[in-house]
Amino acid sequence: MNELENPVQKLWQEQPVEGIKMSVEEIRRRAGKFERRIVRRNRRETVACVLVSGLFVYFLIGTHDLLFRISYGLFIVGMFWVAVQLQRKGSIRNLPPTLGASSSLQFFRTELERQRDAVRNVWPWYLAPLVPGYLVLTIAYAIAFPQPVRWIGVLAFDVFVALIFLGIWKMNQRAARCLDRLIDELNVPE
Amino acid sequence: MIAATSAQDELYREAAEIYGAALERLARAYEADAELRRDLLQEIHVALWRSFHGFDGRCSSRTWIYRVAHNVAASHVIGQRRTRAQTLVGLEELENIADSQSGPVAADRNHALNRLLKLIQRLKPLDRNVILAYLEGMEAAEIGEISGLSAANVATKIHRIKNMLARQFQQGGSES
Numbered sequence: 001m002n003e004l005e006n007p008v009q010k011l012w013q014e015q016p017v018e019g020i021k022m023s024v025e026e027i028r029r030r031a032g033k034f035e036r037r038i039v040r041r042n043r044r045e046t047v048a049c050v051l052v053s054g055l056f057v058y059f060l061i062g063t064h065d066l067l068f069r070i071s072y073g074l075f076i077v078g079m080f081w082v083a084v085q086l087q088r089k090g091s092i093r094n095l096p097p098t099l100g101a102s103s104s105l106q107f108f109r110t111e112l113e114r115q116r117d118a119v120r121n122v123w124p125w126y127l128a129p130l131v132p133g134y135l136v137l138t139i140a141y142a143i144a145f146p147q148p149v150r151w152i153g154v155l156a157f158d159v160f161v162a163l164i165f166l167g168i169w170k171m172n173q174r175a176a177r178c179l180d181r182l183i184d185e186l187n188v189p190e
Numbered sequence: 191m192i193a194a195t196s197a198q199d200e201l202y203r204e205a206a207e208i209y210g211a212a213l214e215r216l217a218r219a220y221e222a223d224a225e226l227r228r229d230l231l232q233e234i235h236v237a238l239w240r241s242f243h244g245f246d247g248r249c250s251s252r253t254w255i256y257r258v259a260h261n262v263a264a265s266h267v268i269g270q271r272r273t274r275a276q277t278l279v280g281l282e283e284l285e286n287i288a289d290s291q292s293g294p295v296a297a298d299r300n301h302a303l304n305r306l307l308k309l310i311q312r313l314k315p316l317d318r319n320v321i322l323a324y325l326e327g328m329e330a331a332e333i334g335e336i337s338g339l340s341a342a343n344v345a346t347k348i349h350r351i352k353n354m355l356a357r358q359f360q361q362g363g364s365e366s
Contacts, residue, residue, distance in 0.1 A: 103338025
């Protein structure tokens with residue numbers, strides 16, 4: 001260790017601390033609590049997914065139209081796919097136990113790349129799975145209610161949904177670019 | 191299995207005993223809010239205990255401990271980035287920012303410490319890592335091992351840190 005050459009180093013090291021101590025038992029309890037938090041989050045997302053899927057199952061049972069049934073079925077499959085991906089890519093996660101084996105630079109870069117990939121590729125795992133169900137639903141509506149007034153309503157709703165999808169995609173692309181800049185900064189030698 | 195667990199516990203106890211105060215200082219540098227800081231510190235301790243299960247002695251335990259602590263704290267900063275609008279800057283930018291409140295350390299230690307903390311908390315995680323290691327009195331080689339930066343890069347950063355501290359705390363500049 002260096003001789004303290006700088007009074008600011010002395011100032012830093014001599015600052016009063018609370019002396020917080022945690023026993024191994026307390027640590028184990030905390031570790032368990034964090035694991036349970038992840039389990040609870042996963043369970044919450046699964047319940048939400050089951051509830052929404054339940055609604056589509058209710059619609060599916062309630063209709064005899066084949067196209068509507070296919071669309072609700074596709075929504076259910078899409079919802080489950082999104083829920084599984086959310087659990088895989090979610091922000092609450094256990095940090096790897098090999099943290100001490102990576103330097104800060106490696107760890108920081110990996111973390112930023114993980115987040116960037118999750119937001120950049122939002123289309124295949126978050127948006128696209130819901131598109132087939134939505135398309136079939138639109139066609140089903142168009143066939144079931146062929147009046148022009150209904151068509152305009154369906155079209156307006158389609159545009160609205162497309163704008164929401166576009167907004168989500170744009171927002172995530174912007175976040176990915178921002179993360180890319182941070183990654184690039186890590187790669188620039190001084 | 192039991193032997194591995196007890197070795198892990200023992201390594202953690204020793205680390206907490208020797209580096210407990212340094213870890214508190216580190217948490218303070220990464221989180222200004224007292225409540226969140228306590229959570230961060232606990233998270234660091236848990237990560238440290240978990241990490242000792244895979245400690246293979248390829249680096250010193252001190253390097254290992256600081257790597258774990260900095261990595262958990264950096265992860266915390268990345269997470270907080272979404273909820274806080276604060277823009278973090280690099281050492282080179284901070285070096286050029288004038289501080290109207292600059293003054294010697296001896297004048298008012300509490301005030302000086304608060305100013306130092308505020309400066310550190312504005313830094314990007316990797317630069318924060320280097321300045322903290324420097325303030326803890328580590329050698330450049332060990333700072334490089336913890337941060338993953340090249341020796342030349344660490345040397346440049348330490349030079350900047352010294353200049354910045356000299357300017358902010360009126361020490362009359364650095365020689366290196």
